[in-house]
Amino acid sequence: MNVKIQAISKEQAWEIRHVVMWPERELEYIQLKDDDKGLHYGLYSGNKLVSVVSSFEKDAEMQFRKFATLQEEQGKGYGSELLHFLLNEAQKRDVKRIWCNARKEKAPFYQKFGLVETGQCFQRDQKKYMVMEKVFY
Numbered sequence: 001m002n003v004k005i006q007a008i009s010k011e012q013a014w015e016i017r018h019v020v021m022w023p024e025r026e027l028e029y030i031q032l033k034d035d036d037k038g039l040h041y042g043l044y045s046g047n048k049l050v051s052v053v054s055s056f057e058k059d060a061e062m063q064f065r066k067f068a069t070l071q072e073e074q075g076k077g078y079g080s081e082l083l084h085f086l087l088n089e090a091q092k093r094d095v096k097r098i099w100c101n102a103r104k105e106k107a108p109f110y111q112k113f114g115l116v117e118t119g120q121c122f123q124r125d126q127k128k129y130m131v132m133e134k135v136f137y
Contacts, residue, residue: 020068
């Protein structure tokens, strides 16, 4: 797999988020108020940005949000590569817990990487979410 993962700007992350997550909404809808405080990573296949994720650290915890891979690039392992990268980054940064608000139907994907359901669930915009985490010892 000819891929590279690197830090990207929040604006680059917004482009992919918008197209993948909420294309019917305005661009502002996918912007987070904390985007200026986050670290944004992108996975490139060749010269094309195909997958993005944003992470936010606080008190030895890291939350990742807005994890998105272009529809036509899904199923090729890019999301898995990017999540592996992020989990390694969390450990390098001595994070004790990494977590996300996963769409309910995506839970099996995160479970493959050792994230477990916490029992916390909620619904937003007619989509069901669950908090999933991985604790590092």
